[in-house]
Amino acid sequence: MINHMRCICPQQGFTLTEIMLSLTIFVLLASLGLPTYGDLMSRYRLNAATVQLMSDLMLARKRALSQQHAVQVLFDSTQHYRIWDDHNDNNRINQNEIDSKDIISFGARIESNNNPHFYPSGYVDNLPTIKLRHPGVSRQKSRCITISITGRIKQSFCA
Numbered sequence: 834m835i836n837h838m839r840c841i842c843p844q845q846g847f848t849l850t851e852i853m854l855s856l857t858i859f860v861l862l863a864s865l866g867l868p869t870y871g872d873l874m875s876r877y878r879l880n881a882a883t884v885q886l887m888s889d890l891m892l893a894r895k896r897a898l899s900q901q902h903a904v905q906v907l908f909d910s911t912q913h914y915r916i917w918d919d920h921n922d923n924n925r926i927n928q929n930e931i932d933s934k935d936i937i938s939f940g941a942r943i944e945s946n947n948n949p950h951f952y953p954s955g956y957v958d959n960l961p962t963i964k965l966r967h968p969g970v971s972r973q974k975s976r977c978i979t980i981s982i983t984g985r986i987k988q989s990f991c992a
Contacts, residue, residue: 872969872970874969875940875967875968875969875970876967876969876970876974878939878940878941878967878969879939879941879965879966879967879970879974879975879976880976881939882936882939882941882965882967883941883965883976883978883988885934885936885939886914886936886943886963886965886978887978887986887988889906889914889916889934890906890978890980890986891986892916893905893906893916893918893949893951894951894955894957894984894986896918896951897951897952897953897955898953898955900918900920900953901953902918902919902920902922902953903919903922903950903951903952903953904916904917904918904919904950904951905917905919905948905949905950905951905959906948906949906951907948908943908945908948908961908963910943911942911943912935912936912937912941912942912943913933913934913935913937914933914934914935914943915931915932915933915934916931916932916934917930917931917932918930918931918932936965939967940967940968940969941965941966941967942965942966942967943963943964943965944963944964944965944966945961945962945963945964946962947959947960947961947962948961949961949980951984955983955984956982956983956984957980957981957982957983957984958982960979960980960981960982961978961979962977962978962979963977963978963979964976964977964978964991965977965978972991973990973991974990975990975991976988976989976990976991977989977990977991977992
């Protein structure tokens with residue numbers, strides 16, 4: 834007679850309680866990390882807007898030095914600015930002398946107390962303090978860009 838013996842093997846898999854507990858822990862950890870991700874994206878956008886504006890200011894200075902005529906950066910609104918390259922040195926804005934820029938895609942806002950004027954000698958007047966702010970970033974982490982009389986462009990945190 835053949836003995837049919839059953840193999841008693843331990844069951845494999847997870848119980849419903851174990852799955853629910855793991856899922857609860859995962860959701861709790863994800864909810865703690867979500868606000869940090871939002872703050873990180875806001876700071877990233879503010880940094881990107883700062884880099885763009887600093888690059889444009891450096892380009893304006895470089896144009897003034899290399900092309901030997903005045904270049905001015907005009908801050909029109911909180912998200913738009915223009916670079917005026919006075920090709921014919923007539924101190925009037927002509928059609929082909931303006932390059933419009935914006936930082937709308939970054940969601941940041943510009944506050945400037947002056948429009949810098951770069952001269953071919955390297956000298957700068959109308960020295961501004963330019964503040965860049967983003968709604969998702971605290972005021973202490975907002976960026977300030979300053980331009981010295983010699984044309985040095987410097988970035989720092991606003992006080």
